[in-house]
Structures are given as C-alpha cells and as structure tokens.
Amino acid sequence: MASSAGIYKRILSLIEKCPVDINKAGGRDISDHLKQYVNTAYKENKFESNHSYWDKQYIALQRLVNNNHKNKYKRTLASSATGLTAEQCNIALSNEYLSEVNQKEQSFFKKLISLKSEP
Structure with a gap:
C-alpha cells in the first residue's frame, strides 16, 4: 500500500x-x-x-x-451546441470578456434603479 x-x-x-x-x-x-x-x-x-x-x-x-x-x-463538427467554435468559446469564457459583460450588466441595473428612484 x-x-x-x-x-x-x-x-x-x-x-x-x-x-x-x-x-x-x-x-x-x-x-x-x-x-x-x-x-x-x-x-x-x-x-x-x-x-x-x-x-x-x-x-x-x-x-x-x-x-x-x-x-x-x-469531433466531426467544428462548432458546439451554441454554434461557436472552441476558440470562440474560450474567448467567451475569458476573464476579460466576463468582466466586460458584468460592467454592462451593472450599468443596466444602475439605469434601472435610477429610473425607479425618479418621481
């Protein structure tokens, strides 16, 4: 052992x-x-x-x-179920891309909150 x-x-x-x-x-x-x-x-x-x-x-x-x-x-196909290639999936899962998406989502929520707070 x-x-x-x-x-x-x-x-x-x-x-x-x-x-x-x-x-x-x-x-x-x-x-x-x-x-x-x-x-x-x-x-x-x-x-x-x-x-x-x-x-x-x-x-x-x-x-x-x-x-x-x-x-x-x-694999027989170059794309995945999403229609993206492996390289495109790697880019979509990178830290840079995810931080950009989070920034865009935050700005959307900030806009939404600002609209709610207005009389």
Whole structure:
C-alpha cells in the first residue's frame, strides 16, 4: 500500500502536466482548482483514510490530462451546441470578456434603479 505522501506527490506531478489557461486566472482555471483541492485534502489528512478513493482520482486525472475522451471520441463538427467554435468559446469564457459583460450588466441595473428612484 502506498503512503499518503507518495499518493499526494503522484497526483501533484500529474496536475503539473495539465496546461494552465492564462485567460482564466484568479481561481477559475481547472488546474489551479485541482491544486487547491488536493493541497487542502492533504493538509486535512484525507489521504490517510481513503487510499482507494485517491487512486481512483489519480486515474480520472490521468484520463483528463491525457485527453483520453477527446482522442477517443473525435469531433466531426467544428462548432458546439451554441454554434461557436472552441476558440470562440474560450474567448467567451475569458476573464476579460466576463468582466466586460458584468460592467454592462451593472450599468443596466444602475439605469434601472435610477429610473425607479425618479418621481
């Protein structure tokens, strides 16, 4: 049976292989989230009690990092259900685009509130 420190190091080395999306900085990137989750679990000694769970998590992460499902199920279309390409979806989910959308929504709500307050 592997030690908890060994499992922890193995999982972290696998997460390090996962590419970091610079458009999703500030905790929105999946690799950042996974690192935080694994570090928190290790600090709370969750590796000690359930080795089989972490072995399954390692296998799932390995599939994710190696793009097993992407390679197994090739896409025939360049667009998604929204009609956008993968590149357009990445732009739509970037921090810059989301901040622009939030600013526009805030200005709309400010206008709405100002209309309500007028006699």
